[in-house]
Amino acid sequence: MKPSAIKAYMQDHLALYIFVSVLFLIGVVFGAVMVNALSLDQKQELGRHLNYFIQNVDDGSLLGAHQEQSFRQTLGLHIKWLVLIWLLGLSVVGLPLVFVLDFLKGVLVGFSVGYLTAQYAWKGMLFSFVSVAPQNVIVIPALLIASVAATHFSLQLVKTRFQHRRGFVAQSFWRYTGTTVFLGVILAGVSLYEGFLSPYVMKWIAPMLLV
Template sequence: MNGNYRMRQYMKEHLPLYLFVSVLFVMGVVFGALMVGALSPGQKQEMARHVNSFIQIVNQGESFGGKTTFWDSFSLHLKWVGLIWVLGLSVIGLPFIFLLDFLKGVLVGFSVGYLVGQLSWKGMLFAFVSIAPQNLIVIPALVMCSVAACAFSLYVIKNRFMQKRGALYPTFMRYTSLSLCMAALLFAVALFEAYLSPVMIKWVAPMLAVTGG
């Protein structure tokens, strides 16, 4: 009960940061989706070849996912969390945290935008099973990491440069603990991507075909 109260207080106190980071991410998604329209026909054809190759591999019954995919996925998530954590330790890291959030939005927006643009409702279905499920957890986790990093960085500024001295170590431990909790959550996401997502992709792959236009 006390933990829930503290969490509500934390969310309320940092609501402006949550809103700012969320808006940055949404702007990234929109920008990424718009980038699809800027691709040349040759670039679209090249991407279509890659997607078609993947779909053919799936339809031929070749296995993918598994242990290698798990470690690749988890290491990628861990790099995002670790980089945000490191950037939060320094004052100059703030703009780079915001840049990472925007970039994550661009990646998601571009991926979904390309699939929908090339495959219409089939692309929406493919994005729904291959991109959406894990990102429903990954994105909030990275947003929480980013807000915690920004909050800690701002606390350091107040503590060191504005003569508002406070205990730095407890705040640092709370910040680090939250980052570790998000890393543990993303460990579970990587398991999903490696062992459940391939099954879902195999269900929808037979109805997919990409034309490069």
């Protein structure tokens, strides 16, 4: 894409990017605050599950055959999320749910990082940096781009509904679908990292949390 085309694209979509990014950030803050709202029993239950997971990371249980399973599960989750955004973008009615998904993604990230930090202080922050941050540096922008594409396409449907410009709608649909497929390929690459490389990185940090 030419620099001029990129500039024009950003000018046309900047407001949408700001909107979905703010929704995501609000979700992150909300997720972090939710950690403080947990009861003592809930914190202890989550702590047991987290300790079990970290022990599995430390003893290498997540390596070998488990890595392929982790890759498939992670890929499936990312693709399902992406396809859901794509489907919701095909109708004006489903558009608000795209924004809900952006907010929920922020909640998940905020809660994960917030709980690890609350449970293990700076060690939890370090663990979240190697276990949560690397893939989300790509996953989050990809999902936000998908959300903007879905919003733009849905708004285009509203604009052209009474103009009988079927060719224009078809062209926008294939561009929208092509963007989604491209993002799916990127998320597949991220899933490879999460499934096959991330366990080794987490294994390096895990002993610090078990001390």
